[in-house]
Amino acid sequence: MKLWRWLWLLVTLGVLAEGFRVALFVVPPDSAQGNVQRIFYYHIPSWAGMGLFFAINLGCSLVYLAVRNRNEALAIKADSLAVASAEMGVVFCFIGLVTGSLWGRAVWGIWWTWDARLTSTLVLWLIYVAYLLLRRFAAGPQMRTLAAVMAIFGYLDVPLVYMSTRWWRTQHPAPVFGGAPGSGIDPSMMPAVWWNLAGWLMWGIFVASLRYVSEYRAQKTEQAEALKSLEFAPGQTQMAGGRS
Amino acid sequence: MKPAYFLMHLKKDLQLEWRSKDAINSMLFFALLVVVLFSLAFDPTRAVSRQIAGGILCVATMFAAVSALNQAWARELRNQVLDALRMTPAPAASLFLGKALANFLFVMVVEVVLAPVFVMFYNLHALGNAWLLLLVLPLGTWALIVNGVFFAALSIRTRNRELLLPLILISDFYSSAAGDGDVGVGDSDGGNRIRCLWIKMLAAYDVIFTTVCMMLFEVILHAE
Numbered sequence: 001m002k003l004w005r006w007l008w009l010l011v012t013l014g015v016l017a018e019g020f021r022v023a024l025f026v027v028p029p030d031s032a033q034g035n036v037q038r039i040f041y042y043h044i045p046s047w048a049g050m051g052l053f054f055a056i057n058l059g060c061s062l063v064y065l066a067v068r069n070r071n072e073a074l075a076i077k078a079d080s081l082a083v084a085s086a087e088m089g090v091v092f093c094f095i096g097l098v099t100g101s102l103w104g105r106a107v108w109g110i111w112w113t114w115d116a117r118l119t120s121t122l123v124l125w126l127i128y129v130a131y132l133l134l135r136r137f138a139a140g141p142q143m144r145t146l147a148a149v150m151a152i153f154g155y156l157d158v159p160l161v162y163m164s165t166r167w168w169r170t171q172h173p174a175p176v177f178g179g180a181p182g183s184g185i186d187p188s189m190m191p192a193v194w195w196n197l198a199g200w201l202m203w204g205i206f207v208a209s210l211r212y213v214s215e216y217r218a219q220k221t222e223q224a225e226a227l228k229s230l231e232f233a234p235g236q237t238q239m240a241g242g243r244s
Numbered sequence: 245m246k247p248a249y250f251l252m253h254l255k256k257d258l259q260l261e262w263r264s265k266d267a268i269n270s271m272l273f274f275a276l277l278v279v280v281l282f283s284l285a286f287d288p289t290r291a292v293s294r295q296i297a298g299g300i301l302c303v304a305t306m307f308a309a310v311s312a313l314n315q316a317w318a319r320e321l322r323n324q325v326l327d328a329l330r331m332t333p334a335p336a337a338s339l340f341l342g343k344a345l346a347n348f349l350f351v352m353v354v355e356v357v358l359a360p361v362f363v364m365f366y367n368l369h370a371l372g373n374a375w376l377l378l379l380v381l382p383l384g385t386w387a388l389i390v391n392g393v394f395f396a397a398l399s400i401r402t403r404n405r406e407l408l409l410p411l412i413l414i415s416d417f418y419s420s421a422a423g424d425g426d427v428g429v430g431d432s433d434g435g436n437r438i439r440c441l442w443i444k445m446l447a448a449y450d451v452i453f454t455t456v457c458m459m460l461f462e463v464i465l466h467a468e
């Protein structure tokens with residue numbers, strides 16, 4: 001298991017290095033924006049990662065709600081994966097916001113604007129931060145249930161973010177992939193997109209898997225301790241009863 | 245014939261409020277404070293202040309509603325009323341609907357009292373966008389309340405619940421607040437198409453969130 005993880009990390013670093021090389025030195029600069037456009041190769045993978053991990057979070061939350069009373073082992077696994085993927089999604093969302101902001105400063109001349117895409121994305125980030133906060137403010141199985149419900153609410157914002165550039169006239173550029181006819185980028189730029197997409201998703205999966213394992217162990221330990229204290233309880237009440 | 249369960253819950257909440265008048269009084273006073281504070285922060289005689297008046301009304305109601313929503317379920321904790329409610333044969337969704345309707349009415353009362361004060365303080369044209377406001381105010385308020393009552397129930401069993409509710413609610417409500425503020429301010433050259441879109445958005449938001457809240461409320465209520 002550990003060997004696999006090391007191998008995965010090595011391959012990931014290799015792909016990221018290749019992605020960096022292709023994005024910065026191989027593909028041609030954008031005809032209109034010049035070299036600034038190259039941040040796109042980091043912007044897109046962040047959103048792809050965010051989309052992937054928030055979807056995993058939603059799936060795990062649904063699984064948790066469905067099996068929490070029937071299959072505790074599976075429920076704990078689903079909940080641990082939900083936490084790991086939410087944290088990873090928040091990180092990707094943050095990187096996406098930062099890369100977008102850097103690009104905006106260079107191209108628009110401003111760091112931030114309150115158009116529909118940027119606002120809804122920031123709100124999405126806030127919602128998932130609130131999700132992680134909720135997990136800290138409550139405890140035990142009831143917290144997991146509440147968090148799973150919260151995750152469903154959080155995910156309702158994702159379609160809004162995705163459609164915002166289609167529904168409204170935003171300052172954010174129109175969709176590059178899957179947008180109007182004729183959208184998309186020059187085929188000569190695609191290698192940079194593919195390498196970075198693969199590299200950053202692999203990186204995300206690596207970090208999320210580490211977080212999953214640590215969260216799973218923490219929850220197992222917590223459960224074992226709770227069971228242990230329950231086992232001790234009858235003896236103690238007996239003793240207390242004997243004394244009285 | 246027995247009235248529907250949610251009507252019984254609604255009646256109980258209205259009765260409670262009628263006797264204590266806790267929620268409405270505290271909300272009114274709080275919203276009034278916000279209005280006064282804003283007039284200190286922005287010169288209320290300037291034209292800009294008039295343009296942002298709709299937003300101020302939205303923010304004032306929202307903060308006031310959050311302060312009341314914190315109490316919406318907390319008052320059920322006394323004497324284990326919430327546990328008793330959990331054991332009743334009534335479906336959880338009806339409890340939620342009753343609670344949401346009651347709080348919706350409280351906040352609407354506050355808004356109806358507050359709106360003329362607003363028009364007065366900020367020298368607005370009383371009938372400028374009145375028909376629009378009649379449409380937007382209930383829709384926006386319902387969006388706020390339906391989420392608020394749900395998240396208040398969600399955070400009732402957590403530490404720092406006074407802090408958590410605004411955190412969750414405000415981030416979630418934002419998407420509808422944007423629409424609410426936009427339409428409320430609605431300057432004349434904004435174009436009817438955009439305004440219609442926002443109202444449709446708000447209505448869609450209401451339908452979606454009411455449905456999801458009612459479906460998931462049982463999980464929240466019995467989360468142990």
